[in-house]
Amino acid sequence: MGYTMAEKILGRAVGRGVRAGENITVSVDVAMLNISMASVSRILKRAGVTRLWDPGRVVCIQDHNVPAPNEREAEVQRTIREAVQAYGIEAYYGENGGICHQVMVDQGHVRPGEVIVGSDSHTCTYGALGAAATGIGVTEMAYVLTTGKLWFRVPETLRFDLRGRLAERVTAKDILLWIAGRHGVDVAQYKAIEFSGEVAEALSIDSRLAMANMAVELGGKFGFFATDGATRAFLRGRIRGEPEDVRPDPDAGYETRIRVDVASLEPQVALPHAFDNVRSVSEVEGTVVHQAYIGSCTNGRLEDLRAAAEILRGKRVDRFTRLYVLPASWAVYRAAMEEGLVRTLLDAGAVFPGCDCGPCIGQMAVLAAGENCIASSSRNARGRMGSTDSGVFLASPATVAASAIYGKITDPRKV
């Protein structure tokens, strides 16, 4: 029997063939920290650790509360800068980087076939480029920074076979939301996901990153796409040397295979307060929204801003609805500017507060009681964006943009 992507990558990391269910200790290729560096450095200091296992394999990115809105956050961010200097970490991105997961792929810190851990749950994003990447907590991250090792259980794999062709203005986000609504947020619990089939192969890297990002929303440990020409084209010029190909064997052993036909899929919306509380947009059209938010590590990429600009070109955002656009990184912001997307969105009335995690986590653009936000991010727990009496609706950037025009949830195909 052949190997899944998880078995291949973890097997290579330990130097022998491994199978789902085995417990292994692996050497980590890259460790990613964001604001978590503040907590991790405190743990290391308290434990008496003064030297990291390999500062050259550590990346630190400031992406929470940037720029610092108050003294307390300023102190947190100072702690992070001091730790980065003390440990001799070269790969540090301060104010001008962006959201950690986008910076990681923008700046070539993700290579196919590597084992990457990050103290942020959306670290699974890098599976879009064929890396075995997953989120861990700060205490385990402190252990990794000390030893370079972490224990893993080799996960079983759930393979989604995506068939058909997406209709106009229906996106990868809609596929993932539909899967959550149909199969629940624990369908992939403890498992690796492989997204495959003709739809997966045709998806852009931006769309693959969005889907892999949301693997954790389905309970998954990894969210993989097999590498191909699109992966190589994306990585060329970002990483040194040629990326290797990482693909599952044709006779790999899957725990579950789920076929999804996307041909008749409509734009989807997750209603408050759960990611799997999903309806087709036609069922919730007209619901009032006070805020619209395009950004986050889930859907704040160039392709997402293009989709929003296409819908908002020549239109105006409803005057009592605010539209916040936070490109996922300053590199994405620059590219959007060079394409004229920023101007189009500004003309429509959008506001660009910066490139951090802010609104997704209720640290900026906070919702008042009774308010609704439609967002391109991926979490909508009660109170996540502000008042416990506010609601977050999750949708694709196209659906968010269309909804901003009318201040109501709107089908992007009708704009």
Added chain:
Amino acid sequence: MGSLRFAGKVWIFGDNIETDALAPGKYLVLPIEEAATHCLETLNPLFPSEVRPGDIIVGGRNFGCGSSREAAPAALKHLGISVVLAASFGRIFFRNAIALGLPVLACPGIAGTFREGDTAEVDVAAATVRHLGTGVTIAGQPLSEEMLRVLEEGGVFPMIQRIAREGYGGHMGMAAPRL
């Protein structure tokens, strides 16, 4: 083994309890003592003020899904929760709980066994849960020897301390927890 045994009053929570509910993002800037006063308040406003040291959480499926924030198990630990039982766990929460020395036990058949305020008796090492009123006993999924040892040691932090002191000599004999 033997010390990981608890008896306490049960608080019931449902399926897919997110770490956002355990440690809301907007309070993450606060020290854990303050963030913990908001733990699970969006689901049960009485919980943070009425929970007592030794109490036990009984969750449904996928307890602790969502963000990787370690403040989620840290808040429960700070409030004195002795053990978290659930039909299943979000994987990062599960790892973080063990890493912090907060006992967790997956009990796939636990739904409907307890009502809020009942008393549960838990033997983490034996992976058994008993309802002290009805006497009903259910089995959990046993933790590995290594995970039990991390719990007995009080979490991963003491291991890091030891490595800082004595150097890294392999994985302290540790094999992998099951996540």
